Amino acid sequence: MDIEEYSKYHIYFYTENIPKLLEQCLRTANFSSLADIGCGDGGLLYALNKRGYLKNKKVYAVDLSQTRVKRAREINNEFNCVVGDACNTPLPDRSIDFLVSTQTIEHVPDDSKMIQEIARLLSEDGVAYLSTVFKRLVLLQV
16 A cells, blocks of 8 residues: 555544643744654644644644645645655755654654754754654664
8 A cells, every 4th residue: 555545544633632741842942943754644733733832933744645744734724734755855954943753763764864864954953852663672782
């Protein structure tokens, strides 16, 4: 099943829930731009928008799926919605003050490339918030 077909049948629901750690970061961060990389249907953007965190901010919703990006645009038509890869995002260098990515990095083939992309996108004092499930278990021997 390709990404667009998957997106048509697996629709997220919206709540106003924001993870506590993210909310703490948002309260203390000084930011004018925010990007949600791997935004899906925009569930987190919905909550951030409803709770007022995105007021007067330049917001980017980035996902591989055109279907999902279209749904994110319906949350707020001022969002800059972009179809793009988390490892090769079509945004300028150092253009993002606050970057969020939830449950995305475990889906990319090379998570180090996504980390490099996040570093490229973040402004000098930018903040990144990532959440994930374990992609694989790595055993280290000392």
